[in-house]
Amino acid sequence: MDMTRKKVTKIVILGSADSGKTTVIETLLNRRKEKVTKIECNGTTVSLDYGNTIINGEKVHIFGTPGQERFKFMREILTTNLSGAIVVIDNSVGITDMDIKIMEALNNESVPYVVFANKQDIAPGYLESEYIEPHIPIIPTTAKVGEGIQEGLEVLLKLV
DSSP, rough: OOOOOOEEEEEEEEEEETSSHHHHHHHHHTTTTOOEEEEEEEEEEEEEEEEEEEEETTEEEEOOOOOOOGGGGHHHHTTTTEEEEEEEEETTTTTHHHHHHHHHHHTTTOOOOOEEOOOTTTSSOOOOOSSTTTTTEEEEEEEGGGGGGHHHHHHHHHHH
């Protein structure tokens, strides 16, 4: 009897409130005809978003986190044992204090991650910041139309 277990891939989507995290997870999974579970109040994630899919024969679990400061405890729970992360930044707002804290935590834990410079339809352009380490891939995205989202996930999966 083979007792080897398949590796579980857990991707967590992080970022400030209203950066587009729920739209990213919906775009990733709805394109693959997968269901997304959302726990929201008045259109704002208050607990988590979740879905899973099969990519290259492996099951990938994708969690979206709430962006408000008061839900820090949920981010801490959801980032336990993660394989990699997507940090969604609203390109029209730029990098927030929350985004900086998230990236510092990922760097301190040596978690592979990519940055989605989201909302390119509203604010096109390259995202530059001294807070993003030079080796971190920055992918320009427009989550609501799917631009850059799948490619960004593929870049991340090569890192994990």
